[in-house]
Amino acid sequence: MAASEELTVFVRDALLRGLPRDQIRSVLGKAGWRVDQIDDALGAYAEIDYPIPVPMPKPYLSARDAFMYLLLFTTLYIAAFNLGDLVFQWIDHAFPGAPATTTVHGDRAFLAGVRWSLAALIITVPIYLFIGWRLRRAIARDPAKRASKVRKWLTYLTLFVASITLIGDCTSLVANFLGGQAPVRFLLKVATIAAIAGAIFVYYLRDLRSEETERKP
Incomplete structure (x- = not known):
């Protein structure tokens, strides 16, 4: 699994557990992930109130x-x-x-x-x-x-x-x-x-x- 995919999966699991985004960002920062990588991983899921993380649509370039x-x-x-x-x-x-x-x-x-x-x-x-x-x-x-x-x-x-x-x-x-x-x-x-x-x-x-x-x- 690529590092970016691993990070995205981690963020999804953390959001499933109901952890706040600030806490997820802080933990990943301490683990050594770059700010832009963390933002991309968190940005993959919409900030809406729903029981499970809702993925954002990925950009499609025609x-x-x-x-x-x-x-x-x-x-x-x-x-x-x-x-x-x-x-x-x-x-x-x-x-x-x-x-x-x-x-x-x-x-x-x-x-x-x-x-x-x-x-x-x-x-x-x-x-x-x-x-x-x-x-x-x-x-x-x-x-x-x-x-x-x-x-x-x-x-x-x-x-x-x-x-x-x-x-x-x-x-x-x-x-x-x-x-x-x-x-x-x-x-x-x-x-x-x-x-x-x-x-x-x-x-x-x-x-x-x-x-x-x-x-x-």
Whole structure:
């Protein structure tokens, strides 16, 4: 029997004996079980007054839900990249690094870059917002869907990517300062990356924390 199954069985037997959840949590904590493991085991049974423990429905992830979450985060990445690229285009245009960027050819390249970035944002942002709204509405109807493993994996992957981006951004900033090179254009680009990656990181971190708060008794 796997450790998680053994823990679930123990919790079920303890609830059958009428032991309070706080006491079960305390005993398991002293035995060395992690808080998240204890919460998962207790969360497997509903907190309702009934002679025997009532199991909670386990989250079921359909192919449709997996598709929706994959599309949600894919559009998020595309939108974030193109938003950064759009801002970079304007920074390079406002603070040219070489005389060639002010030529007609440079203006055409700037307009083409802006056009493609705007097109990507016009397509992906509404899709991201619409899918996010649909998924939030589905979770409101069935809170068990919040425990979707695909959702959690993609959320943590997004936090990881945002963290690595922020670390690389800060490293580049420090390295340029140590080298005595920190032009305005570079600083603006660093700030752009930090703002986009930081906003994504904070948003999804708060989402995970709110989920953990809701699970606590």
